Amino acid sequence: MIIYRSHILVCGGTGCTSSGSSLLMDRFEQQLKLHQLDKEVSLVKTGCFGLCEAGPVVIVYPEGTFYSRVKVEDVDEIVSEHMLKGRIVRHLVYHHETEEKEGQSLNDIEFYKHQDRIALRNCGVIDPEKIDEYIAFDGYKALGNALTKMTPQEVVDVIKASGLRGRGGGGFPTGLKWQLCKDVAGDKKYVICNADEGDPGAFMDRSVLEGDPHAVLEAMTICGYAIGSDEGYIYVRAEYPIAVNRLRIAIHQAREYGLLGKNILGTDFSFDVHIRLGAGAFVCGEEMALMTSIEGNRGEPKPKPPFPATQGLFGLPTNINNVETYANIPQILIHGADWFRSMGTKRSPGTKVFALGGKINNTGLVEVSMGTPLRQVIYDIGGGIPGDKQFKAVQTGGPSGGCIPESLIDVPIEYDSLVEIGSMMGSGGMIVMDEDNCMVDIARFFLDFTVDESCGKCTPCRVGTKRMLEILDRIVSGKGEEGDLERLEALAESIKDTALCGLGQTAPNPVLSTIKYFREEYEAHIREKRCPAHHCRELLHLEITDKCRGCTACFRVCPVGAITGTAREKHSIDVSKCIKCNSCIEKCHFDAIIKV
Amino acid sequence: MVDNKEKFAQLRKVIAEHKDEPGPLMPIMHAAQEIFGYLPMDVQIEIAESLGITLSEVYGVATFYSHFSLEPKGEHVISVCMGTACYVKGSQAVLDKLSDSLGIQPGGTTKDGKFTLLATRCLGACGLAPVLTVDEAVHGRVTPDEVPAILSIYED
The missing domain is CATH 3.30.70.20 (Alpha-Beta Plaits)
Structure with missing residues (x-):
């Protein structure tokens, strides 16, 4: 085995790849060879580091030097200065105006200081295309322990005791879900990973799949053992080509190592995983619709009950969790339920990954303990709002969530507290808006999304959201009338009560929360034909x-x-x-x- | 250029591979779109007949998912991200500018078959908002002013 004196980590996540990181890889390879350093310095393409704003990102270990917005032209300098002479290239080191001192290494940077990384622990650390690197970081240890030292019930008990809740948005207790499926009698059961990450502005699942695909495979296998299933499906968006490719590589490697397939680790337990591609339908993130889609149909949801645990995929008992939920499982089994409960809050233990976007300095991916106040995420980690603009609202929960005004940003983030203030956790998108964003237009934007993505099966969602959109369209174009707000609220309530699936039931949330917290903006549009944010074209x-x-x-x-x-x-x-x-x-x- | 006969031979091979697995329709349609670039009617008929299902089922699935296209696409496909992060950072203005410059609505293809313009769902590159892609290439932090320069790369 070759021991390297230095490691150059280049981010290969979607954000950095888009800004040219694969060109950096090629140049580094060429330059290292040129200086005959290729036997001393290892070059690693990793998953997402999280700080997409600063991409493409390059980190050099053992120093932990964090180079940001690196261009191909800069590579020669990094190699000749840093690698050859040991001198850090100062002008390329990440430095943010909001920080007093220059952050030389990862741990000095405000963005990372406040984070606790469990689901993202390997993202940006290992090469996701090499199973050995995952194994070196305790990978497949949890599976080994489970298969050889624990009964399926013991596995379920640990997950139950940890208090882990579904990270896809609903927050249903994961252990209980596993127990329900385990308790159903049946020779054939399925394990599904929901990787149909459709919430606009949320990309944590993609980053986990790109940066640490084996964690998901390991967790699904553990789940298979716990509930008594031998077959799993990962349903992933076709829009995520890098993630799909890395999953394919990971599955292939796991099979080669005997970690997927027949008689895993020499035990009687067998389990294998297939990939299914989505085809651009938001509703397929809903579990019933997702299973209908795998079966080869239009992805329409079905009424519940029966729940997937009793009648899921192909009518058989099925357990379905999302990517981030699975990414927590191996860590919980290794460190125990108490360790997991030591983070987060009583009602929501552990951490949550958020995708910070919109009008914020540090866009990117962050993982913080549950219960962290929104303010800390937005200002300490996110670095605040660019360009001296005034913070207006933060939108969480995507098209199912709501807009949270400044007066409430000290609320701790957990499933229940967000619901109490009219939003929801959702999958973890967090879009910050400033004074230039019109809240009526944002509500209209989300409704437009829902109308487009409604599958059409139930009337409240198909027709109701359309009527709401028509009213909002009128308001933003200066044709709002007295009584429109009341009509919107009445429609919203009946849609919430009567729609078939989660998409429809939560679709009115962006409208209701903006009416609740920004009513005066709606009234200005309707009564004064004026858009206070100077955004709506027809009103300015x-x-x-x-x-x-x-x-x-x-x-x-x-x-x-x-x-x-x-x-x-x-x-x-x-x-x-x-x-x-x-x-x-x-x-x-x-x-x-x-x-x- | 692969001729149509060759493409159908490829399609039949894919169908044979997937036919006996549970839920074969979606993987076959993904592969078919890869082969033909879109899903013309005779391809849908072929899939329906080989799987022993009705054409309406195949058509129903093809029209349900936005990824499947019943029309051929232009030589270059421009997708403007309309996810929330891009929207709050002004992707609508970029889309409007493209629509004006190309003289087509989102979803349309230019008469010369050069460009197809799409308004797409979140691409997950929110750090680069607003984002658009031309085929595989990603252009980040785009302003409406930059649209002509981007188009000129692909125009000749």
């Missing part, structure tokens, strides 16, 4: 103020000839011609054009 017009120096820049860029004036005199805009394309605002050097 552009004006040139006295700051104008008459430079004619706006005049020349206007595509419809709406601006008139002579050089060195204040120009004016003909609002009847203006199409509000904002080109003039972008061109003006004096901030003289405003939206009113």
Whole structure:
């Protein structure tokens, strides 16, 4: 075995790959060879480091130097300076304006300091395409223990005692789910991993699959042992090609090592896993719809009961959990239920991964203990709002969740507390909005999503959400009427009560929570035909103020000839011609054009 | 160029591989779309007949999932992410600009068959918002101003 003196870790997650990390890999390989360092320095392509904002990210160990936004041209310098001479390339080291001192290594960086990583523990640490690296980090140890030292009931008992709740959004106790399926008599049962991560703005499941696919396979195998199943399916979005590819590699390697297939680790237990690709239907994230889809049908949900534990895939008993839930399982079995309960809150033990996005400095993936206040996630880890803008709201739970205003951001994050304030955990998307975002438009955006994704099986969802969208469309275009808010609320309540599946039942949440916390914004749209955030096009017009120096820049860029004036005199805009394309605002050097 | 006969031979091979496993329809349709680029009617008929199910079942599945297409796509497919993170950072303006520049609505294909424009669901690259992809290439932190430059890469 070769001992390397240094390791260069290059992020191979979707974010960094998109910003060019595979080109970095090629260049590093070439440069290391050129300097004959390829036997001393190992080059590793890992999963997501989480701080996508700073991508592509390169970390050098043993120093833990964190290089950010690395370009191909920078690689030569890193190799010749850092690798050859041991001098850190300062100007490439990650440094954020909100931090006082330069964060040289991972642990100095605010973004990582406040995190506890369980589900993400191997992401950005190991090479996900090498099973040996996973094994070196205690991989498959939990499975070995379970198969050789524990009975299936003992496994279920540990998961129950840990208090782990479903990370896909519902928060149902995982141990109880396993017990229900275990207790059903049957020769054939299925284990499913729900990797149909459809919530816009949530990408933790993708990152786990890309960065640590074996953790999911190990957990599914453990689940198979616990409930008495020999076959599993992973239903993953077709939009995640890197994740699908790494899963395929992982399954192949696990089979080669005898960790999947017949007689695992020499025991009587056999288990194998298949991959099924989704085809772009949000509703398939709902468990009943997902199973209908694997069976080869339109992914429409079915009424419950019967629950999957008794009649799931192909009518047989089935246990279904999401990716992040599974990623916790091996760790719980290794360290025990008490260890897991030592993190998080009494009602929601453990950690949760969040995808931070929108108007926030550090977009990316973070994993924090349950009970952490939203404020800490947004300001300490997320680094606050860019460009001196005012925080307005944070949206959690995707199309099923709601918008949380500033007055409530000290609320600790757990399943129940978020529901109490009209939002929900969901799969963990967290989109931050600032003063420029119109809350009515955001509600309309989510409703538009739901209407598009509604499968059409039940009337409340198919027709009800459409009616709600029509009202919202009217409001944002200045045609709102008195009584619209009451109509929206009444429709919302009946949809919540009567829709068939979770998609429909939660679809009104973005509307209800914005009406609850931002009612005055709705009223401004309806009564004054005014959008306070200056976002809704049909409710604003552009004006040139006295700051104008008459430079004619706006005049020349206007595509419809709406601006008139002579050089060195204040120009004016003909609002009847203006199409509000904002080109003039972008061109003006004096901030003289405003939206009113 | 692979001719149609060759493509159908590939399709029959895929069908034979999956036919006896439980729930074969979706994997076969994924493969069929890979082979043909879309799912024309004669392909759907072939799948229905080989699996012994009705054409309406195949058509029902093909139209349910947005990933499956009944129309051929353009030479380059531009997908603008309309996930929440991209939306709050202005992806609508980028989509509008593309729509204007290409003279097509989202979902449409230009007359010369060069570009198809799609508004797509979250691509999971929220750190680069707003994001668009042209075929496999990802363009991050895009502003409407950059649209002409991006299009010109693929235009000639």
